[in-house]
Amino acid sequence: MSGTAHAARHDAPDQPVFVGQVKDKLEALFPSYPTRMACLLPALWMVQEARGWISPDAIAEVATVLGLTPAYVRGVATFYTMYHLHPVGRHFIQVCGTSPCHLCGSDEVMKAILQQTGCGEVGATSPDDRFTVIEVECLGACGFATPILVDDDFHDSVTPERVAGVLARYP
């Protein structure tokens, strides 16, 4: 369970992320790369882990820390689909829907998840702010259809019947 990852997401976003341990963690990466720019993807991950999403203020902070411009950082962040550039629910659910999983009934799994989370439609956040659900392209676990990721937890062989049990683990 990684619900704690999102615990701080309502913090005022102008609080700096790269202080204390997070700063140390980023600086510990510097010797692993010949440029500061190469630490950009790891730095964005650190922001998302700390805050649950990557705000415009955090983008500006990452830019300052790594000696880049905010426009450049935003340009990179928008390329990668796993970075949340808007706040999401406490738990983020990714359901695979690419052909191999579709053959094995991922549409039905998605339907059950949308219904039981109260999200209603793909991409939406539930009214109680508990879940955001998206369809993801190939999770690389086609032999365990249908795989879903809830936050950082991987669940394989999910069927409509198993959905309730999985969701119950994420209050």
Place this chain on the structure above:
Amino acid sequence: MGFPHPNHPKETIVLSQYFGDADARTYAGWVKRGGYEALKKALGMAPEAIVEEIKASGLRGRGGAGFPTGLKWSFMPKGDHKPHYLVCNADESEPGTFKDRELMRWTPHQLIEGCAIGAYAIGAERCYIYIRGEFTEPWRVMTKAVEEAYTNGALGANVFGTGKRIDIVLHRGAGAYICGEETAMMNSIEGRRGNPRIKPPFPAVAGLFGMPTTINNVETLTAVSHILNRGAAWYKGLCLSSPKSTGTKLFSVCGHIMKPGNYEVTMGFPMKSLIHDLAGGMRPGRRLKAVIPGGSSVPIMNAVEAEAALCDYEGIVAQGSMLGSAGFIVMDDSADIVYEIYRLAKFYAHESCAQCTQCREGTAWTTKILERILKGQGKREDLDLLLDLSEQMTGKTICVLSDSCATPIVSGIKKFPEEFDAYLSRAKAPALAAV
């Protein structure tokens, strides 16, 4: 977590021997199973001798292209006094493929050992392993294993007391299929958008951070320690058909199949037996209709072609497709070929980096046209339009994502025209609701 199936007697188990064995994940457990002996042996050899051994084994890239690994390594310059890099491609995202996930989950040290040998052979002191962002469990397993390898002197400034430095850095992707393309992967490590680069220059000349770089797939690198331990001749002898395809290979079988999973067989193994014996065949009462054998980026095979094919680089080409990453997407007679091709086109449209016009527009428009056909609004001319678009998408872009989208479409129209016809003639009810 998914758990591996028991070995089938027709499998040839090399890479997957310890799948399901949690003790093999630890450093001590790996050493107990003979681990890191190959790395110690390698560090006592000249780098050129390792490259020659890999060349002699016939090992070819397992990520999809099938390029001879030893030859690729030999392209790295010698005596140039520049930093060299090895990049391990663990961005496994090709639909139908899930072998690298299992290799990392169960045998992280097998990969670390292969990376260390590879790095030493090409004169690199650092290897980046690029793991896709969605692979949270492989990431955790690999992180722990790398730490253990450092603690035990298998990595670091003085590997096993030889004075040689080999570092491994794990780099996490963030959701982009295109970063599995080697030049896009280098951009992504550098902190850029994952747009593929124009070649030349090839990575061995100017790759990661502008330095000579080799990029190898996870499965390719895991095979390296076995070749050093048991010899190139042994590996070359693992061959049932074409002498150009040697060794064992993990085949991921998924879709409409009784026992989905990874099966390790010797190159040249009959696909019919792989599907019907090892993977348990079709569900009761169902017949095989089609297989997309190389992950999704290769031509679709009908049942006759699939059951006649031998599973190696040449054998699958002989039956009109390609081995690719060897992820078999199996479809029985209940599958709607038009819908599945549409779903794949949608995948490519989502994953296009949008750098090249042919790809950005082509993947989006082929998806829209297929959608129109599935809504029962298709026109006869749509098939010609799809073929024309596919032609414009093939061989005209910086990387092959665009070609990969076109390939299943063209082969699908050619091999399953009646399925398209059923929608176009309105004989079949629309699969998608018209909006």
